[in-house]
Amino acid sequence: xxxxxxxxxxxxxxxxxxxxxxxxxxxxxxxxxxxxxxxxxxxxxxxxxxxxxxxxxxxxxxxxxxxxxxxxxxxxxxxxxxxxxxxxxxxxxxxxxxxxxxxxxxxxxxxxxxxxxxxxxxxxxxxxxxxxxxxxxxxxxxxxxxxxxxxx
Ligand code: FES
Ligand code: FES
Numbered sequence: 001x002x003x004x005x006x007x008x009x010x011x012x013x014x015x016x017x018x019x020x021x022x023x024x025x026x027x028x029x030x031x032x033x034x035x036x037x038x039x040x041x042x043x044x045x046x047x048x049x050x051x052x053x054x055x056x057x058x059x060x061x062x063x064x065x066x067x068x069x070x071x072x073x074x075x076x077x078x079x080x081x082x083x084x085x086x087x088x089x090x091x092x093x094x095x096x097x098x099x100x101x102x103x104x105x106x107x108x109x110x111x112x113x114x115x116x117x118x119x120x121x122x123x124x125x126x127x128x129x130x131x132x133x134x135x136x137x138x139x140x141x142x143x144x145x146x147x148x149x150x151x152x
Contacts, residue, residue, distance in 0.1 A: 003063055005029065006073030012060055019063060020044045020055035023070060031071035031099050035128075042127030045100035046070050052107045052126070071099040074106060081106060082152045086144030093131035100127040105141045109148050115141070 001015040005027060012022055023029040023046070035043035037056045044055040047069040048062070074081035080088070083105040092098055101124065108115055108123040115123070120141045129137060 001061060001064060003060060003068055004066070005068045006070060007067075015061040015064070016059055018056055019046065019053075019058045019060045019068070022060040023055060023068075029070050029072050033096055033099050035096065040128070041097070042100040042104065043097050045103045045127060047103055047107055050107060050110060052104055069103070069106075071102050074102060080152075082109065082147040083141070083144040085147055085152060086140040086142075087136075089143055090136045090140035092129065092133040092136055097127055097129045097131075097133075101129070101137055101140075105144055108141065109145055113145065113149060115145055117142070120145075 001012050003010050003012050005023070010027055012026060014022060014026065020032055020034050023032045024034070032046055032055055033043040034056060035041035039054045039057045042054070046053055046055045049066040074084055083102050087098065087102065104123050104127055108119065112119055120138055124137050124141055
C-alpha cells in the first residue's frame, strides 16, 4: 500500500499496523512519539487530511488516499512553521509531548487564525504534558497565531 506522507508517496508494507509504528519503524519518521497507546496522551498526534488524529489508535490503512502530515512536515526547508517558532520562544521541559502539541496547534491555526484563549485552551487540552508545561503551551500557541497572522 502507498501513503502520502508530508507530500511524498511512500510504500508501506504493514497497512494493518497502527500508523504510529508505520511512521516510526517503517518510514523512519520518529518525530511522532508514542506515549500511552490508548488515545489519552496525544503524543502520537498527526494530521490526516488536516484532521487531528491519534496515530496509536489508527491503522495505517485508514490514511490511504489522504494526506498524512507529521511533525517532520511542518517546516518549509529552513523556514519554521509558526507553531515551531512559537514553541521555540516558549520552551517546554522534556519535550515528549511536543510533537502532539505542535500538530494540534497547527490544525487549530489552520481553521482558526485568531483563536481566543478559550479556543487555545480547548485545542491544547486534548494533549497531556507530564511536565505540567501548560502555561508555556498556551503562550506558545498564542504566539504562533500572532506569527501566522504576521505571515511567518
Ligand atoms: S500514544 Fe497515542 S494518545 Fe497516547
Ligand atoms: S514537556 Fe515533558 S511531557 Fe510535556
